[in-house]
Amino acid sequence: MESWKVNLISVWFGCFFTGLAISQILPFLPLYVSQLGVTSHEALSMWSGLTFSVTFLVSAIVSPMWGSLADRKGRKLMLLRASLGMAIAILLQAFATNVWQLFILRAIMGLTSGYIPNAMALVASQVPRERSGWALSTLSTAQISGVIGGPLLGGFLADHVGLRAVFFITAILLTVSFLVTLFLIKEGARPVVSKADRLSGKAVFASLTYPGLVISLFFTTLVIQLCNGSIGPILALFIKSMEPQSNNIAFLAGMIAAVPGISALISAPRLGKLGDRIGAHRILLATLFCAVVMFFAMSFVTTPFQLGALRFLLGFADGAMLPAVQTLLLKYSSDQVTGRIFGYNQSFMYLGNVVGPLIGASVSAMAGFRWVFVATAIVVLINLIQLAIMLRRRQRIAVN
Incomplete structure (x- = not known):
């Protein structure tokens, strides 16, 4: 099988586990905030919104930086960084004892983001141009599948094993994503770009x-x-x-x-x-x-x-x-x-x-x-x- 096809299949599973991991926490995030001692309706609404949004806000700020680093150091390295970084950030959320700790850890989770866009960029750089639409669309089904299955799995696990245990399970899924990336994804040699040659x-x-x-x-x-x-x-x-x-x-x-x-x-x-x-x-x-x-x-x-x-x-x-x-x-x-x-x-x-x-x-x-x-x-x-x-x-x- 051609290497780009092997990479497509491998990052499909990586994106699926990432989508599943991120989305399965979201349905019960307000419940977890409540469990951390936030009781009033107004404060619960505010903190639920803040802990949800901060991940995306931080991700929006750092995404161009990770993209620049990917162009210089390679996309496989960025995939490994994102999957392992998110696994650690989510695992630590299981040990949060107050809402401020959760908020900071959710911000750190945003800082470690970038698996899916780097997976897209990796596939885009390797697939024949005339098949790029099909390849990127196929890869997008991984994230969609994860986002559909995540809330269902998260809700089921929260009811049966408890809220904190879901963070452990999510971290395990992201570790699987890290291992799939480490052992199955092959990235060809990249041109070395010196700091002086970097584009602004x-x-x-x-x-x-x-x-x-x-x-x-x-x-x-x-x-x-x-x-x-x-x-x-x-x-x-x-x-x-x-x-x-x-x-x-x-x-x-x-x-x-x-x-x-x-x-x-x-x-x-x-x-x-x-x-x-x-x-x-x-x-x-x-x-x-x-x-x-x-x-x-x-x-x-x-x-x-x-x-x-x-x-x-x-x-x-x-x-x-x-x-x-x-x-x-x-x-x-x-x-x-x-x-x-x-x-x-x-x-x-x-x-x-x-x-x-x-x-x-x-x-x-x-x-x-x-x-x-x-x-x-x-x-x-x-x-x-x-x-x-x-x-x-x-x-x-x-x-x-």
Whole structure:
């Protein structure tokens, strides 16, 4: 088997364990904060939000640095650093005795992040360009699978073995990810780049043929994550408003939250393959348009079933969006700066994880639940228009 295929299979499992490990802690994080002595409703809400967000904020700040280091020292080293670093940070969270310790450890966890973007960059640098869309889409299914399975496994383990034990199990999963990376992933020889030859951030963008388009794609990544996270804070409450007599709101919310991931798993490799044939930009514009239609439609639902059905349809588009962005970033950047570009893109992804829930909570507080879907649709529509303009401009420049 070709080495890039072995690497793809290996990092698939690494990304799956990483996605599983990160997401299985999130459902019971407020419960753990409560267990650490935070009792009032206001303080519990604040600390739950802070401990959740700080990981993404720190990750957003350090991602370009790790990307730069990956370009110089190799991506396998970054994969080993991220998996082992997160394993240690999560293991230590099991021993936290107050919320400040948990907050600091969650920040350190953000500092050690970067497994998935470096896995993407490793595969992108090795796979034949004509198969990059399929390869990156296939790799994205690993994270999607982990994020779907994580909350289910985390909730089950928390109920049966206790909250602190989940941190131990998560650390073991990340250690498995470290071992898979160490023994199975092969990275070819990299050109040695001296400190004097390192490109500054400005020089990275100066080296790009279409820097405006690349920046536009960064904002598209932010918007994709924003629309994934905007309804998170209001989902259970919105379902309760439609089914006030229901006794299984948490189960319904969990199912409706997870259902886009199932359709994304089906669509991601297929649309990635189609993108290799007809162009990733066409796939990206089409899926963003579908997202606009679906979010507008969600604002009119009257039952949880209707919401779940529309989110299932949204998942087909969702599975292709980020891989299409990454395929285009690969197309419009050189091998010398791929790690930096993927690092910047990951920063925008983490910012989307922070901004999305903030927008959702703010809009629902000011205007009501249904307006969250409308606001999300408008944000995606604005992004779709500006991206289409940038792609048209690139086409015009290429023709001239």
